[in-house]
Amino acid sequence: MTASVTKTDIEKLMNAMGQSACDSASVLRLAAPDQKNKALLETASAIIVNARQILDANADDLERAHASELSPAMIDRLMVDDTRLATIAQSLKDIAALSDPVGKKISTTTRPNSLRIERIRTPIGVIAVIFESRPNVTVDAGALCLKSGNAAILRGGSEAIKTSKALHACLKQGLTAAGLPETCLQLVPTRDRAAVGAILSGLEGTIDLIVPRGGKSLVARVQKDARAPVLSHLDGICHVYVDGDADIDKAVAITVNAKMRRPGVCGAAETLLIDQKILSEFLPIIADALTAAGCTLKGDAASRDIVPAIEEASTGDFHTEYLDAVISIASVDGVEGAIRHIADYSSGHTESIITENETTAARFISAVDSAIVMHNASTQFADGGEFGLGAEIGIATGRLHARGPVGLKELTTYKNVVYGEDHIRP
Numbered sequence: 001m002t003a004s005v006t007k008t009d010i011e012k013l014m015n016a017m018g019q020s021a022c023d024s025a026s027v028l029r030l031a032a033p034d035q036k037n038k039a040l041l042e043t044a045s046a047i048i049v050n051a052r053q054i055l056d057a058n059a060d061d062l063e064r065a066h067a068s069e070l071s072p073a074m075i076d077r078l079m080v081d082d083t084r085l086a087t088i089a090q091s092l093k094d095i096a097a098l099s100d101p102v103g104k105k106i107s108t109t110t111r112p113n114s115l116r117i118e119r120i121r122t123p124i125g126v127i128a129v130i131f132e133s134r135p136n137v138t139v140d141a142g143a144l145c146l147k148s149g150n151a152a153i154l155r156g157g158s159e160a161i162k163t164s165k166a167l168h169a170c171l172k173q174g175l176t177a178a179g180l181p182e183t184c185l186q187l188v189p190t191r192d193r194a195a196v197g198a199i200l201s202g203l204e205g206t207i208d209l210i211v212p213r214g215g216k217s218l219v220a221r222v223q224k225d226a227r228a229p230v231l232s233h234l235d236g237i238c239h240v241y242v243d244g245d246a247d248i249d250k251a252v253a254i255t256v257n258a259k260m261r262r263p264g265v266c267g268a269a270e271t272l273l274i275d276q277k278i279l280s281e282f283l284p285i286i287a288d289a290l291t292a293a294g295c296t297l298k299g300d301a302a303s304r305d306i307v308p309a310i311e312e313a314s315t316g317d318f319h320t321e322y323l324d325a326v327i328s329i330a331s332v333d334g335v336e337g338a339i340r341h342i343a344d345y346s347s348g349h350t351e352s353i354i355t356e357n358e359t360t361a362a363r364f365i366s367a368v369d370s371a372i373v374m375h376n377a378s379t380q381f382a383d384g385g386e387f388g389l390g391a392e393i394g395i396a397t398g399r400l401h402a403r404g405p406v407g408l409k410e411l412t413t414y415k416n417v418v419y420g421e422d423h424i425r426p
Contacts, residue, residue: 018203043174073264095390123149125208132214135163235347236266243355267382
């Protein structure tokens, strides 16, 4: 914080943003679906038209990131190219094409006394999203909040601030074109960390939900200090279990993809569990495939007995979200051993079983209590877009309100509307 910008200045700025968001939420709550969709489609067009400026801004952020020696995984998350920009624009179109959840009836009940009760989806209100590295979250989170009728305060990471500002400018163009207040979607303009503290305070009661999307230290701080409800996951310690009845070729392809497609995403596999019945057959094959893909292997004693080149894994390794080209390997006693290992080490994010045995798969699916459980699929499918949500604001691993990718429906709450005919309770 510079001498000219004090903590009090930041608090005033953030409280004003909170009040503006609260005012805008009242407008957005009543906005017609067509009006919100127009804002999204106009934003998509603005991103394509302004692609050069966005990519130039990203180049500046990347230059600063390399100078700061950010990890390869962080730089991968930060990087935007023509392909990723096209994907961002397409996600806006996909979200616009989705059914608007606001005002939809969840249920209708008619009581014996003819009182009719309807449960109706409504926006949450003002959502603050605090995220690191990925500038695309500026658009994904903003778009999902907009479509679900919520105003948003977006606080991106300092390493991506130029890219986020360039993308946010496109969001403002879309809002203006649709006749909606620019303050429906606000980007915190300062890198100062005091802004995060102000958001966690609740901005004088104007924030209804906080969504952190970033590393463990950020999420832990938000969960510890927030004075508003939090929707988040702390770690993505995802497991792939290769069962004794797995098809070996399928298991190799799925495991390599789950780890190495993008090692820095939260859905990347961090631990490989192998049924001890096929350890001697499968491990040398998968070890060669992962090593050829550039992955470092850490294994338990049983694994190292078969492939001595594997590094020794500590207990801490099985609790680690690497977000890098590193994987821990353990031998387990069948599906029950895999279930026990996951119960001990999983963060509740995503787990996958590779097997041709439907009974074994059903046992794994019923016993593993993570937000996402897969059968014969890469954990990299743990993504809102892949779930048909258009995008996601994050992955929720708690047990209340939402689990897994958080999309439009998960960004709404509901109200109960009661219809009577001069009903009086005796």
